[in-house]
Amino acid sequence: MSPLIQSFVAHFGEMGSRWGINRTVGQVYALLFLTERPLNAEELAESLGVSRSNVSISLKELEGWQLVRLTRQPGDRREYYSSLGSVWDIFRAVAAERRRREVEPTLSMLRQAQLESPADPADRHAQRRMEEMYELAELANGWFDELQRLSPESLVQLMKLGSKVQKLLVLKDRTLAVLAQGDGVAR
Template sequence: MKLTPAMQDFILHWGEMGSKWGVNRSVAQIHALLHLAPEPMAADEICAALNLARSNVSTGLKELQGWKLVSTSRDLGDRRDKFHSIRDMFDLAQVVIEERRNREFAPTIAALEKVAEEAKTDQTPPHIKTRMAETLQTMQMFDKWYTDVARLPRGVQMAALKLGGQIVRFLPKSG
């Protein structure tokens, strides 16, 4: 696949953003390429397009598959795996959010629950226990909100997103 300057800039920026999100730059670039690619690509095609070593591409593809961002397919008569990204941006965003929740947010809630239980029986000062409890309750509230919204039909989720900040019209005024 021939990359235009705009495509190269997209891939480079996605790689930069990936490194800020805690994802290896080349892994994010592989994802960006597959996101743009009109057809699934073989690993050797990815190597050529991005000028990356085969081992780097293989490792990156495994990581992207672990994140459920990339899937494989095969063409009849071709032994090579072809890789493709989630095409629908809404689905892509949902997968990223859900994976980050499972890998980062949920374990933090579990750790905070454990710490709160420990604090009940050790010498943790009351004001620290209160702060821990507030932290846990707030994170649980955000997690419940996310899980409630994630269960809604896609159309309802899209309507809420389109409504955006206008929702404040329906909320009581503060102050």
């Protein structure tokens, strides 16, 4: 591995640990991300200096996250892996998976808590706090879901607009009304 690639791989190994992903998984992914041609388990183990079994498990983990694609080369029995196409695809895959694994169970737990009718004042307060959290989490969850449906171009546009979006928000109702009146495009 060249120093350039090395530093990226090492960094993502480190970052992985902070995100609850283990170092090898992070490094395998980082290397696949940077490398144009798909790599097989042998090459990955070799480059990263870890065992084949470790690579095998890491690849399974990455498949669970839908972050790598398995490709086969004609006339070669080995399995070649490559990372998803664009950074957008990666972002979406990670967001989707995190939601499934972390957000959904949390929402479900919070929902469950709302079904109780505690007599104890402390419990009542706790329940209110959970409700507060539930409402925001639910809202954010739905929002992310919707944003994911937007094209990357629209998202980029939205992000570039930044906080100026507030102007549109403030004027939203009138805006839509004006436009509707103007030429009938909006409804």
